[in-house]
Amino acid sequence: VNPGSVPDARPLRRPSDLLDLKLIFVTGKGGVGKTTVAASLALLAAQRGRRVLACEVDAKGDLASLFEAAPTDFAGREVAPGVVVMSMDTEASLREYLKLNLKIPLAGRIGPLARAFDFVATAAPGVREILTTGKFCWEVRERHYDLVVVDAAATGHIIAQLAAPQAINDLVKVGLIRTQTDWLLDILSDHRTTGLLAVTTPEEMPVSETLELAERVATETTVQLSAVVVNRVLPELFGRREEEVFEELRRPDIAAELSRRAGGDVGPVLDGARLAVTLRRTRAGHLERLREGLDPEVPLLLLPYLFTRTHGLRTTRQVAASLGEELGY
């Protein structure tokens, strides 16, 4: 992005253009797999030759654990070939910012200053957000990485985060921060540079929240909703003809004969399949609602439900592979 250039506001041409972005915020309601998708996206991009910085905003250490690595700090660490993971720390971000911009001698003063700043940041909305967003935009501008993936705030808070530069622009009329928000806005508004990836599951609340999010992103921010990832999509068990056969097998006489031949009660196995079919069907309805409610230009990327034992690098790899397929690789 060149200062003063007009941000490109056209949507992505193909889903695979997603990996050509420089900055991707991954958001989603709690519990939908936001962090897993962020980790997998970072891994996929690295597998395709990008140098990737993946950053978690709530320092829980989950992002590094998805690469089987110990929690990272603000400085970051390479956890997989081509993937550096860091944890956001607004105080460290401020320190870095001051070092780079103010050229003030910091030793001895930064301690109380940072504490005071933390205090101001808690009190004055937007300051914390801008230090967070500012760090990512700075990494993008300096081209230290090809792609910055942010495991961002949950759906409820992401708008405040993305709209912070504008909010600060409205509140702060002068000062260094003010001069910084302009180039941040340029980076965030350029749809070839920055994108938002919303993660959801095909369930009632997550789908409703995603639709609300899409609307708010469009009206309250200049950021592009690049794609929606639908996580944990259950496999289709049967076609219609097969389902008729299945219902036939559930007839008491046939089920009894099957049980005799299999050497044990097939009832639970058939009940389990019935439940799987019902779950799948309910979820298909929510998926449909999502498709209808979203701008048709926003691609839906479907990730299968993983019947795995736990989470970790194995899961991250599987999700990355599915994501790659969905993006057309």
Add this chain to the structure above:
Amino acid sequence: MAASSLDGLLAAKEIVVACGPGGVGKTTTAAAAAVMAACRQGGRVLVLTVDPARRLADALGLAGIGNDERRIEDAVFKSAGVTPRGELWAAMLDTKESWDALVRRHAPDAETRDKILANPLYRDISGRFVQSHDYIAMERLYEIHNEGLYDLIVVDTPPTRNALDFLDAPQRMADFFSSRLLRWLIVPYRSRLVNFASRPFYQVADRILGTQFLADISEFFILFQSMYDGFVERAEAVTRLLSERRTTFMVVSTLETTPVREAEFFARELLVRGLHLGAIVLNKVLPAYMGDARATRVAETLAERAPALADGLGPDPVLTPRVLEEVAESFLNFGVVARREAEQRAELSSAPEVLAIVPFFASDIYDMAGLLELGAQIWE
């Protein structure tokens, strides 16, 4: 004496705080518990909720209500075929409105009140400041409880980054207003005399934030400080209320890896703080038969020998073996998840007085009938 059911637990308490990770059905579970208490135990029950799914709010006739409590019409219960013994009331937390009410209550005079309400920072903070949700939820709870209008209050807590944030919110808010740093920030705009030690701070703060912004901030805090005593007093009272025996906590989770880890952490932390962990409710649990060893063996047999086993059975000689294989595969897949869940459940079960397991419902809960169905699962 330990209660052995949610029925017993709720009968003995005045406040139930539903908490836990996001996306696990916390709001729905809180509503179901309140519905059950109103139906079975009677009295006046209030559910103080944060952000219910629109369909649920619509179904309960709550769409569009705000901060004020409203009674759920008996017709809503009748539509689900029940007549409640007591009354169910509901309120939805409106952060902005609650903050305004708080300012009106604590402001020393009308002028200060109006200045605060008009301050741009205040408007921003009360509307968007994330932690202000946590604080105001607890504040509202305290206020409603003090009015003494309800026998039981079930509180749904806001989704937070950290499920514990709301517990600390009152104290944090009190600390915030009594902090030395706040005084630092306010002083220079009251007098031109700047302490030598703090001068570098102002110089840097000025350069970063701009003088006007700093002046706005300090005006806001000078105004707010006039309400300081009221705030600290309330914060202490809220903290006390949460730790009294009449308050209990209900941790809601699923058995998926991440939520269950957060729920465990939360349960431990409640105990450390001496708060009462009354119940753990586990939602969306796969039925036990899915992890059953004998059924798993049958599924394995079906998967391996589907063509032979299906011979002559069912309407279609080609499709039947394929369907059998699919059915068996699906069972084995879900079995992996079910067994993991069973293990996680065993690890959790020692802590609370009540452990309630809610099976995966075929559809989402969005009406009174659904709440009653869920309620019946957790009640006894």
